[in-house]
Amino acid sequence: MIPASFEYEVATDVAHAIQLLASSGGEAKVLAGGQSLIPLMKFRLAQPASLIDITRIAGLSGIRENGELQIGALIREADLEKNAIIRQRYPIIADTAAVVADPLVRNMATIGGNLAHADPANDHPATMLALRASVVAQGSKGERVIPIDDFFLDTFTTALRPDEILVEIRVPKPAARSGGAYLKLERKVGDFAIVGVAAVVRLDESGKIAAASIGLTNVGLTAIRARNAEEKLRGQAPDDKALAAAGAAAAAESQPVSDLRGPAEYKRDVVRVLTQRAIRKAVARAKGGN
Ligand SMILES: Cc1cc2nc3c(=O)[nH]c(=O)nc-3n(C[C@H](O)[C@H](O)[C@H](O)COP(=O)(O)OP(=O)(O)OC[C@H]3O[C@@H](n4cnc5c(N)ncnc54)[C@H](O)[C@@H]3O)c2cc1C
DSSP, X not given: OOOOOOEEEEOSSHHHHHHHHHHTXXXXXXXXXXXXXXXXXXXXXXXXXXXXXXXXXXXXXXXXXXXXXXXXXXXXXXXXXXXXXXXXXXXXXXHHHHTSSOHHHHTTOBHHHHXXXXXXXXXXXXXXXXXXXEEEEEETTEEEEEEGGGTEEETTEESOOTTOEEEEEEEEOOOTTEEEEEEEXXXXXXXXXXXXXXXXXXXXXXXXXEEEEEEXXXXXXXXXXXXXXXXXXXXXXXXXXXXXXXXXXXXXHOOOOOBTTBOHHHHHHHHHHHHHHHHHHHHHHHTTOO
């Protein structure tokens, strides 16, 4: 299908993008990779009066460690997946980027768009919940750092204000003896998740789980944290019994619906299984394996 007509403007810097957004009276949309927005416009599920292309803004495509990991919102999935810092120090993010869609989409889609779109089926939200990330928004009232727990308000709805753009994602530096992993079950390569699970663990000196955080993809109105599962792991040795309890807790607190990807009960069981596998892989990475 062909989108409804719209104006197209290219923002030269962040201030220009904010000014264009603010002057649009809520009728404009930011365009990043276009891999979610353009399909919505083609189906006429979105009909913005204008698009503000932010892809030519310099300085939003970097990845650096500066006490914490700072990821520019315009980093494309393909660049994220092969970045050396990400692969060596934050393999859970490389896991995630590698299973987003297909290579064609990954060459265009940005991490900022993946989070700002707030589709519960998108893969990065669960990973960022597990990593305890925050996002940086800039708007006409200045800059805000939004903890990831406060960012996803509803399906396709975030805490971003109409005149704000997401400019950066910040991830705390990995603690000693910590590791993370993201696993996704999809019907076929390139599809959205039936279920995805992101797990991050920190081990104490005796090898017990000192802390765990778990994010779930596509089993709720937004990506959700499996807080009961996290609790079940705290202070436990990462053995089969503890992992089974965490898997069962995550399944119980997931909220899947029956759809073309399967019945809700099936998805719940996939949450149970993937949670255990993701924790096991995270523990192996925390111990120095991969
Ligand atoms: C065939 C196909 C398969 C896909 N499969 C998957 C998958 O398996 N997993 C997955 O996670 N995703 C998948 N996607 C979605 C894809 O990853 C999207 O591109 C991504 O979710 C949005 O990123 P984008 O840069 O393309 O954003 P756009 O499409 O440009 O924008 C999406 C929304 O976010 C807003 N936005 C974008 N960037 C910003 C910003 N910096 N600040 C404020 N608002 C912003 C836009 O205004 C728009 O509302 C798939 C897409 C396609 C076409």
